[in-house]
Amino acid sequence: MEGDFLPFLTMVIVQVGYAGMNILSKLAMDSGMNPFVHVAYRQIFATVVIAPFAYFLERKTRPKMTRVIFFQIFLSSIFGATMNQVLYFVGLHNSTPTIACALSNLLPALTFILAVPFRLESVGMRRKEGQAKVVGTVVCVGGAMLLSFYHGRSVIGGSSIHWKYADDMGNGNSTTSQTHGNNFMSGPFLIIASTMAWAIWFIIQARMGESYSAPYTSSALICLMSSVECGIIGFIAEHNLSAWSLSPTIRVVSSLYAGAIGSALAFCLMSWCIQRKGPLYVSVFSPLLLVIVAVLSWALLEEKLYVGTVGGSALIVLGLYAVLWGKNRESNAMSNAGDEGEEKPEDKGDVEMQFPKLSNGNFQMKIQGNKWVGN
Numbered sequence: 001m002e003g004d005f006l007p008f009l010t011m012v013i014v015q016v017g018y019a020g021m022n023i024l025s026k027l028a029m030d031s032g033m034n035p036f037v038h039v040a041y042r043q044i045f046a047t048v049v050i051a052p053f054a055y056f057l058e059r060k061t062r063p064k065m066t067r068v069i070f071f072q073i074f075l076s077s078i079f080g081a082t083m084n085q086v087l088y089f090v091g092l093h094n095s096t097p098t099i100a101c102a103l104s105n106l107l108p109a110l111t112f113i114l115a116v117p118f119r120l121e122s123v124g125m126r127r128k129e130g131q132a133k134v135v136g137t138v139v140c141v142g143g144a145m146l147l148s149f150y151h152g153r154s155v156i157g158g159s160s161i162h163w164k165y166a167d168d169m170g171n172g173n174s175t176t177s178q179t180h181g182n183n184f185m186s187g188p189f190l191i192i193a194s195t196m197a198w199a200i201w202f203i204i205q206a207r208m209g210e211s212y213s214a215p216y217t218s219s220a221l222i223c224l225m226s227s228v229e230c231g232i233i234g235f236i237a238e239h240n241l242s243a244w245s246l247s248p249t250i251r252v253v254s255s256l257y258a259g260a261i262g263s264a265l266a267f268c269l270m271s272w273c274i275q276r277k278g279p280l281y282v283s284v285f286s287p288l289l290l291v292i293v294a295v296l297s298w299a300l301l302e303e304k305l306y307v308g309t310v311g312g313s314a315l316i317v318l319g320l321y322a323v324l325w326g327k328n329r330e331s332n333a334m335s336n337a338g339d340e341g342e343e344k345p346e347d348k349g350d351v352e353m354q355f356p357k358l359s360n361g362n363f364q365m366k367i368q369g370n371k372w373v374g375n
Helices: 002-030 035-058 067-093 097-104 107-115 128-149 164-172 176-182 186-211 215-237 249-277 279-283 286-300 307-340
Strands: 154-156 365-368 371-374
Touching (some): 002 035, 002 067, 002 097, 002 249, 002 279, 002 286, 035 067, 035 215, 035 249, 067 249, 097 128, 097 186, 097 286, 107 128, 107 279, 107 307, 128 186, 128 307, 154 307, 186 249, 186 279, 215 249, 286 307
Antiparallel strands (some): 365 371
């Protein structure tokens, strides 16, 4: 239990941090801040925050850097930082925090789909856990489509305790509501694309973590590389230097928070959890973010909840936990087989699989010939 509690608490902290980032970032962009500019500042601040930790905490324990590891870090910066965040913030700018977080719940399903060909997960359609993972993935995708294409009537109106500052941000930018309405359909597609990039980062991170266990250093390098990448994209998208101003205050607060909490802290904590629990474990905490953001958006931003939003979100969460149930049953079967020294039962309908090492200090599993070996 002690070995499971710390990763659980870590991922809860990550989701609470992301919830605050979604609200503050939406306010900053409602004030007129370009999303490309916001992402560039986020990476710069993240690099400044995490670099000292990487230097002082891992200078004696940092593994040797190789070309393969450096290339994996570069790919992580492309998918996990640049593509993921640029697509997400542009999508958030053209939708709402609740919709953005709901569609982010596709992450476990997309992670599962990508993990199968890389032999990080199995299908196993002849077993109940395999069927649960496949059905859960289909339900998640169906929920995302419902949320994206159907609104319906309003289920819950705006809150009477909404944040007046949020109203001032929206009213102060005359183009916000018009842009939001014209591009509302593009927002969900961009967020789905962002989630796919995020899932690819999980796969890369799982592989890299096996041979380079220095989360602060790898996160610092990811943020540094993405600072250059996002800066170039930002200047291409926004030539006007006045658009890079951090005034009003919400812009600098949002950029600092997103950099320090949403990138620096989150990357370190998630890299640590992926090394111990695997990529799918980290991805299954996304429904918690949806609940927190939905409540905060309703209470502070006066966001209305529609039938399509609630129904699609419910389907995504149900599908998500079907995947989680199947994964949990599968992990328990592996642990029991390893403890008893049993051979893995044959299942001709299954995809051959190879799991990453579980380095939680208690148990490690690997394939050796046709046997499962635990130590």
